[in-house]
Amino acid sequence: MTSGKVLIIGGGPAGLEAARSAAELGGEVILIEKRERLGGTPDRESYAKLTHHWRDASEAMADMAAFVTSNKNVEVKYSAEVKSISGEAGSFTVEIEAGGAAESINAGAVIIATGFQHFDPGRATQYYNYYSFPDVITLTDLEKMLKEHNVVRPSNGETPKKIAFIQCVGSRDRQIGNEYCSKVCCGIASKQAIELREQIPDSKVMIFYIDMRMYGYWENEIYWPAQEKYKVNYVKGLVSEVLKKGDKLLIRGEDTTMSRPMEVTMDMVVLSVGMEPSAGTRAVAQLMGIQQNKYGFIEAGGAGGLDPVATSREGIFVAGAASGPSDLDDSIAQAGLAAARAVASIRKVMA
Template identity: 95%
Template sequence: MTSGKVLIIGGGPSGLESARCVAELGGEAILIEKRERLGGTPDREGYAKLTHHWRDASEAMADMAAAVTSNKNVEVKYNAEVKSMTGSAGNFTVEIEAGGAVESINAGAVIIATGFQHFDPGRATQYYNYYSFPDVITLTDLEKMLKEHNVVRPSNGETPKKIAFIQCVGSRDRQIGNEYCSKVCCGIASKQAIELREQIPDSKVMIFYIDMRMYGYWENEIYWPAQEKYKVNYVKGVISEVLRKGDKLLIRGEDTTMSRPMEVTMDMVVLSVGMEPSAGTRAVAQLMGVQQNKYGFIEAGGAGGLDPVATSQEGIFVAGAASGPSDLDDSIAQAGLAAARAVASVRKVMA
């Protein structure tokens, strides 16, 4: 039995946008979300601000969710997970467990939008001491503090005056197995640095980097203002280790443009952790038999290499960070494309 429905797995920005687009294109979508609410990682991790336009994350995600929940052509299933799948393009049978009940869904196409998870800095080969020193935190930790306008040193509750970001933690690292660039960390660190300078005007904020990778709006709306307007300081030369010095942190590394070693004390160190495929992405990929790359992301690109939402299975598409590190702009663009491709796919079968 062929189906005209598109099954979308994941209720984050990519899944929401896919669902909205499917409906807009006149299709029917079923969106299944593992959590009890929509909004994905930005919602779950409590992102403070989303670029562009510095929009509040929960507000932006609420808008995206509303566009979906208010649409009669989208059916949303919460607390739902994929259990198995059979069939082929035009006629997939997907068994899901939603709220404890198992049900079978017939769909003509599938969009996987299962996203990413943050790198666990405990796995870093460097001695950053994330789990030993309270004042070593990650982008995610800081994001929560920024959202609450309560940036303090976890060790003593004091306002930090000297804050260092260490870039490429868990990314571009063969030893860890993540040779890829996580794309967003330079931008996110810079964004957070701006917010820090806004919230703690007398703070020194420094970003230690191998090279800065910001393009599109990141360059214009984040990087240049961070430096020129907010006086965030960028130092080329990534930190090798974080040690304790009294109640401060001592960062050690090389300042490469000065060709000088550095040992500077900081109140707080922020690890710019990268992206890894989420557990959901890994599980769904296996379950559906779509090919993954060596890092566990869903292999996209298609045979011709220019099909960014195609997976190894016909009728199954991928959007957003499930296929690799991706910022919001790119995820949403991909989601729209995946929606178009999925709708086209089911129409071809139905016709």
């Protein structure tokens, strides 16, 4: 039985944008979200300034959520998960469980926007001691502190004066199994470094990197000002281990442009953890029988390679970090495309 409805799985930035776009294109949308509220990871992790013009990301998510919840073409189901799917493009039957009750949904197209999860630095090949040293934290830990304007060393509650970011934690690492670049960590580390310099003006902030990978917004609005205006210091050469020295952390590595070893004490070390496919992404992919890449992200690109929202199963589209690391801009752009493609595919079948 053909259906005009678009089922969107996931209420993060990509899911919300897909819902909005599809609704604005005249589609009927059912958005299912695992949590009891919308906003996805930016909301769950309380992302602070992460959008253009340094707007608070969880705030921006709230705006997007409000649009969706207030649109009569969109039905949102909270605490909802997909259980199975059958049928084909134009007439999928999706069994879900929402709020503890089983439900069956007919949908003409599906958009998967199940997002990512942060890399767990306990798995790093390097000895960063995330779980041993309280002052070794991740980007997400720091993001919360920055949002609250309360950046302190977890070990003693003091304001850190020397802070190092270590890039590519869990990314670009064959031993971990993540050869890919997580795309956003350079930019986010730089952004947080700026905020650190704003909130703690007498702090020294260093970023240790293999190569800085930033472009567009990240290059122009983050990287250059970080260096030129906020005097964030970049050092080429990754840290290999974090040790304890008194109540400080000792980072060891090589400063590659100086060709000299470095052993520098820090008050706090921030691990720039990358992205991995979320558990939801892996589960949905398997359940729907769509192809994943070797890292577990949903394989996108389509046969021609230039169809970034297409999955291996016709009528099922993907947007955002479910198909690989993306920043908010990318996720939202993909979501718009996925919505257009989903609505169009239904119209083709209905016609």
